[in-house]
Amino acid sequence: MSSSIASSSSSSSSSSxxxxxxxxxxxxxxxxxxxxxVAMQLEIVRSFFADNEDVTEQxxxxxxxxxxxxMHGILEYCRAHExxxxxxxxxxxxxxxxxxxxxYVDRKSNEELKEMILAANYLNISKLxxxxxxxxxxxxxxxxxxxxxxxxxxxxxxxxxxxANLRREYEWxxxxxxxx
Amino acid sequence: xMNRIKQSLPDHIIFGIxxxxxxxSLARFKCVCKxxxxxxxxxxxxxxxxxxxSSDFLVQPVNFEASSSTIKAVQLDFPLKVRSGFKVIGSCxxxxxxxxxxxxxxxxxxxxxxxxxxxxxxPAENYLDVKSYIEYYFGFGYDHSTDD
Numbered sequence: 001m002s003s004s005i006a007s008s009s010s011s012s013s014s015s016s017x018x019x020x021x022x023x024x025x026x027x028x029x030x031x032x033x034x035x036x037x038v039a040m041q042l043e044i045v046r047s048f049f050a051d052n053e054d055v056t057e058q059x060x061x062x063x064x065x066x067x068x069x070x071m072h073g074i075l076e077y078c079r080a081h082e083x084x085x086x087x088x089x090x091x092x093x094x095x096x097x098x099x100x101x102x103x104y105v106d107r108k109s110n111e112e113l114k115e116m117i118l119a120a121n122y123l124n125i126s127k128l129x130x131x132x133x134x135x136x137x138x139x140x141x142x143x144x145x146x147x148x149x150x151x152x153x154x155x156x157x158x159x160x161x162x163x164a165n166l167r168r169e170y171e172w173x174x175x176x177x178x179x180x
Numbered sequence: 181x182m183n184r185i186k187q188s189l190p191d192h193i194i195f196g197i198x199x200x201x202x203x204x205s206l207a208r209f210k211c212v213c214k215x216x217x218x219x220x221x222x223x224x225x226x227x228x229x230x231x232x233x234s235s236d237f238l239v240q241p242v243n244f245e246a247s248s249s250t251i252k253a254v255q256l257d258f259p260l261k262v263r264s265g266f267k268v269i270g271s272c273x274x275x276x277x278x279x280x281x282x283x284x285x286x287x288x289x290x291x292x293x294x295x296x297x298x299x300x301x302x303p304a305e306n307y308l309d310v311k312s313y314i315e316y317y318f319g320f321g322y323d324h325s326t327d328d
Contacts, residue, residue: 114189121193133193137200145211153188157214166211173207
């Protein structure tokens with residue numbers, strides 16, 4: 001396997017040896033040409049190519065549960081981690097990874113975050129799924145019951161009396177909750 | 181513009197997210213809906229990864245993550261109003277037996293639930309006098325037949 005350059009722009013344009021690319025097609029029909037080491041972080045892709053002997057480099061793998069928007073987010077994360085791995089094969093510098101991850105999720109809305117969690121779950125990227133669910137937990141930790149219902153799209157099926165009783169019982173847990 | 185459909189997460193992912201939250205959030209989120217109430221009410225501490233450290237005003241469960249050798253301490257909020265501090269007398273799977281100025285409390289640090297054990301102690305006695313020797317007399321018992 002040739003060592004490939006993970007960054008998407010201005011990299012190997014003039015290199016004579018072409019790096020291997022994997023073609024992935026999203027639910028809305030866009031085809032992404034992804035560097036092999038990056039694509040192989042997607043467990044579903046890795047097993048697809050490992051288990052099917054008749055697929056070739058020209059095979060376009062369909063990913064019907066992943067939108068183009070989610071795919072951009074997924075690849076940004078996987079490319080950054082491939083870059084860390086390539087530069088520091090032993091251990092990625094913890095601080096640099098933290099800084100990247102913090103900046104990475106700051107730009108994502110709650111809807112985008114949920115969409116990416118679904119995609120990471122479907123594509124079976126355990127590291128990313130673990131990271132994103134941790135981000136979701138941080139976002140709701142100090143929020144109100146109403147905020148969390150809206151966040152997850154959960155219907156309140158308590159009667160008003162039942163809910164009032166529960167809120168009384170857990171009154172101490174409602175102190176210091178965020179305003180929004 | 182992309183047409184983005186609001187998608188909901190499957191339950192196993194939602195519960196995975198909830199599993200990362202501290203007890204205070206979990207207690208509050210029992211009020212979200214019946215399914216969450218049922219799920220959050222049956223959560224228990226894992227027996228092997230928590231150690232409780234405490235002083236008179238502070239309780240810290242410490243998670244030892246064997247794989248990464250990192251130690252994480254989280255401060256817990258005691259659910260009751262306390263005037264003169266409290267002391268942890270015993271602990272078992274995240275269940276603490278606590279004495280404070282109004283008597284004994286069984287405190288489930290995982291769910292935030294608690295129960296006063298009024299029959300054990302007369303609050304008229306002086307708390308500070310009592311707490312100095314009381315820890316020698318109380319501990320946890322476990323009844324296999326009722327899992328209690």
